[in-house]
Amino acid sequence: MLMAALLHAPQESPGGRISGSVVERGTGTPLAGVTIRLRPGIAGASTDNQGKFTLERIPDGTYTLQASLLGYRKEEAQNVIVRAGAETTFVVSMEETPIQVSQVVVTASRREQSLQDVPMTVTTINADALAYRLSTTLDDALRAVSGVTMIDDQINIRGSSGYSRGVGSRVLLLVDGAPYLTGDTGEINWESLPIDQVDHVEVVKGAGSALYGSSALGGVVNVITRRIEEGSSVKVRSFGGAYDRPPYSAWSWTPSTRFTSGVFVTASERNGSAGFLLGASRLMDEGYRQNDVVHKYAIFGRSDLELGDMSSLQITGNIVRRVNGNFFWWKSLHEPLRPPDDHQKRWVRSTRGYISATYRSVTGTGALITARGQYYGNAWSDEEGSVVNNTSKSDVGFGELQWTQDAGSGHQIVAGLTASVAQVRSNIFGNHPGLGAAAFIQDDVTLSPATTVSAGVRLDWERVSALTPRSQVDPKLGMTLKASETTTFRGSIGRGFRYPSIAELFTFVATGFGSTNVVPNPNLRAERSFSLEAGIAQLIAQNTWLDVSIFHAEYRDLIEAGVDPKDRVIRFDNVHRARITGTEISAGAEWFERALTTTAGYTLMDPRNVTTNSVLRFRPRHIAVAAVQGKMGGWDAGMEYRFVGKIEAIDEQLVTLANIVDGDKRVPVHVLDVRAFRTLTDLGIPARIGLTVRNVLNYQYVELVGNMAPPRTYVLSIDAAFE
Template identity: 25%
Template sequence: MIRSIFIILFVLLYNALAAQTNVTVQIFDAENDTPLEFVSVYCERSGGNTDANGKVNIVVNKEDYSIKCTYVGFQTFIAEGRKSELVNNSLVVKMSAVPNLLEEVSVVSGRYDRQLIREIASVEIIKPDLLRSNNLSSLEDLLDRIPGIQMIDGQANIRGGSGFAYGAGSRVLLTVNDVPAMQPDAGFPNWRDIPIENMAQVEVLKGAGSVLYGSTAMNGVINYRTAWATSKPETVVSTQFTGFLSPNDKAKKWWTSLPFESNTSIVHRQKFKKWDGVFGGNYFHADSYNQGNYEHQGRIFANIKFNIAPKLQVAINTLVNKGESDTFVYWRDGGDNAYRGDTTSYSPSKKLRFFIDPVLTYLGGSGGEHKLIGRYFSINNNVANDQSQKSNMKYLEYRYRHSLEKLNMEFTAGLVYTGTRIEAKLYGDTVYTSTNIAGYVSLDKTFFKKLTINAGARYEYNKLTSPEMVDGIAIPNGETSESKPVFKLGANFLLTRYSSIRASWGQGYRYPTVAEKFIKTTAGAIRVSPNPNLESETGYSAEIGIKQGLKIANWKGFVDVAFFRSDYDNMMEFVLQNISKGFQSFNIGDTRIQGYEIGIQGAGNIGNVTIRTLCGYTNIEPTYRNFSEIDTFKSTVTYNVLKYRMKHSFRGDIGLVYKGFEVGAYYQYNSKMEAIDKVFDLGIPGVHDFRASHDRGSNVIGFRVIVPVIMDKLTVGFNLNNALNEEYSTRPGLLEAPRNFSMRLDWKF
């Protein structure tokens, strides 16, 4: 009897094993034949994710198989057939990208690919078309065209979350391919460090990102993603020229020859057997419409990926940036000399900056992704007036991500180390070091294919070493440290395929930078002193939003409406507390910024014309929660409003393309900056009178024409910027560019 049972079990097991077949599935992008990594592939109970070569091995039991392939941003593909018809037990699949913006994907909010329609917070995705068609030469210029963002002299301000601090401190984190790219001493980006010529897309998270990204992401995250090679080698050469015309008030014109900017870049992308390479360079030359201001700088970069094994890949991204520049902090006066600087406020400098980012990726047998991300960032800024500084940053992050498709879950966790060393005359000609150690976890769970719940937490430790005595203030053992947890929670409910509502709440935490605590410098009549007693700030951002798809003929897009509120405790800003010490970074108290934003974005054809649209209106109410007259810190107004914010802003861009020809226009509106420091209003010549005569905000309009010389190969663009020659200023003592024209040539071969 036992022998018979054994024989029966053996036969059943043999037949089951005989029915199993190992099948290799390889998946490519249908548009350019590029292998797709991390595609989920399932057949009955067997499945996995594709590796760097787009391959995955699965087990097929039945003769008639059905293999499902899913990848965010691509249309789901189901391959059906018979095992006996497979050649060498292999299957090649080509997946097509989704034709709708709502199914575009970003990684900025969850550290994994997530469809825009399923985001739990406000996220903008910007493609290179906006950069090229507007002849923009830096990421800074591009961000100023995005609804909800205001660039104030190089500082990104999302929905009023920041005021203005000259080159020190930011509540918005800039990352390049998910790696922090902020300056070690000031927590402030250098926009010329970003190889904008190799842009794949820019993702903007509007709201607290501290849980996944740490201290600097309190007000949001800007993630710049670089492009990689496709199946065919490609070289792109771009050159651009911008000339600045006479201002509306001819008395302000100081130049006799045309001030101009030129920007030239070359990028080559190519795939080889086991590795991909992207190499490029850029040279930027600007002799400004501001007298004596110039910038001459060049950068080169190399991004390389090598497939060590089918599931093991190493990538190294490097960049070197060298140049020289000179700028003034504020004008000589707001009248005839508005484009001339106060002679005591110029800051000539030379710089050498470089980074190297190694990334090791391993796809585990269970489908999990292990990633080790590093960065070494070195800065040497040689600046006049005792403002030089040398610093370096070491960054290391281990990240684990697992897509549990059967449970409809996405799991992400990581450990982060950041260490900096800073030596600068700006901070007393001594050495400062900082250490940040953090751990985070984030989980997404989808219920009924409609409701997605997100939860996350981070624990962060910060330590800063300094001299034991700074500006007469004792620092015990020359060390300050603290640790804090932060949490986030969000939900997205898919009403229909192209309609969703969302709600999110995320805590923020920001530790003071070395610059904010210890900077000691002068710029003309402006003096800045250290404040070693500066404390960290905390808070939260909350949002409720709805996203609704739109379709007109073959034009597809969406309208997005969001209501938001951010509360900050112990907010840090530079203020004038003591005349003898000048400006210092202080904890100004508890603040609140709330408001709403309405935006429309889309692309597609109406008849034979392709229409690209991006526009949005943002309304904010920035106030003190514990307001009294003393809380205004010598502001130009006595009512309750935070300084250096514009309550109303609008950004709009539209492009019409017919057989490669494009005509387009943009419009930017900022309402008046109601409150600034009274010392700027009275102490800098011309600021008070200029603000009094320019109290209706600014309206800036531009137009463009792009002509295809050789279709898909060679294009020439012409832009007229600030076409109405609007005279406006985004921060006190600095006038923006007058009417200017630019020409751009793009050659792809």
């Protein structure tokens, strides 16, 4: 509910002014952190601790005012008239609703929309959840998402990826909407993401190539960085932890306790139309395994500038330096925390960074024009003692122009052009350039207050080195139907694809595994997928929700490394077709005015290699997650459980060629984490302290062949903010 009064008080600044406050419906309690947006335009604000907000220098016109906050129903006021020299005042009353129902996402259709209006399954992780988990890399937090598994650092959404030995991601990672895959191997590097600057993460399940192009074969993960808050602040987050001793004396490789620690410091200031932020972090992990030490240093910067009344410019940048031991696999199951003797003293040194700029402007017709450019650089080398074995440097430039328009008659249109250029210089991948371009369009049509249809298509073109250029057309179609205020049906069909990475096309290693050579294959074809989904989102009561979906995906020309039986060499080939069918169920409830929250998710899959009529490698049939969190006074505590069914099929060739002793040993995954935090603001201290125990049962398992997962780990943390 929104109430407004037009006051004709003179204003010193040009244009009109909108101000007001936001309260909880029924109680009148002021709500802080509410996002206020004015459409059309780029004007926005957040409510302060008293629930108040102000928008200034608004040009004459008629607008729509939107108010959104996680856990509350989105409110909207249309036909808001603004006149120069006048002030419009609002009192916004927001109704509490389950968090799952109130979310607003941008990735599914490249524009803001309510989660209930999205025809695909989308899961979000907000900054509070990242801090609550004490996540130092994003892949750790993604393990708690229903339907998602991680094999080492490779993400699987509903079994789409398996494990591809560190090359070629079948899930596309975006940072503020721009692709973030390395130029040489086409993989995701989670370590280079500024996790302390993340506002929220959106995980789109299903093929997304119709909007985002290559690598969105199995889904999209979009990392949205934080908006700089009004005023000045310094925030510090630090932690220190220790790994538990090995459960068996035979596993012990050192008499000392192994520690991990980190610190994140951010300083920011925003005054009206300009905001600046600078952050730095350091991470040190001694590792629970021999030769698995990590040292990481990072710097992040951001500036937000309002350029006039209807335009804005956002510039972000990040650089990460990392030195780590290179633990490939264990010596044996009897010595799982030691690498083989010939793997000792292996190190990887890497420097990665990006800088991006995003310009937004609203035209006279109300269209939002977004121009985005990004550079992503990646350099690494692996060393054995003082000898450098392999090196690679890659540079990727990306540009995008997007047009978003409310075209009337229920049509919301998004269209755009993208271009990319890449250059790789490596002793194992060779020196190769790459070019790409694409055009896309999508129309979300509101047929009735209850029915929305979404249709889109994208054309991609790519050329790598001197190879023949190739193109790809990917359509999508989706629909949502609101049967009632509490029931929404959804369905979608789409195609996806992934061009082979430069590493898959051109890798040449004289002795890849033992005496077996790894050779190039420039004739690789693009991987392709077709996926469909149907689901229902049900609000069971004011505090309980249920989401059920069924999904089916067909994959063709999947690329895998294998041994040629004739030449006895290893190369990447298009080897098989695959089919994955399954169902996913998620539910949640909030009790006692959100003092207690519970969530759970279960995914059942049948991952099938159609070519060989066998189970796909590195895909589980069962995935389950469950969590409970309670708050009382200044205390916040909870627990989280993850289950991943036993992997039925692995890469036997890898085990044999690499001579991984006991490489076939694996078990189901059962991991239980517990956490407790205490906020000290009631004592006059602007800080929060916490204790987290990961893998509290000290369960021994592997995610990747020959790699024992972390044991029980104790972590103390402190977060402080100074304004």
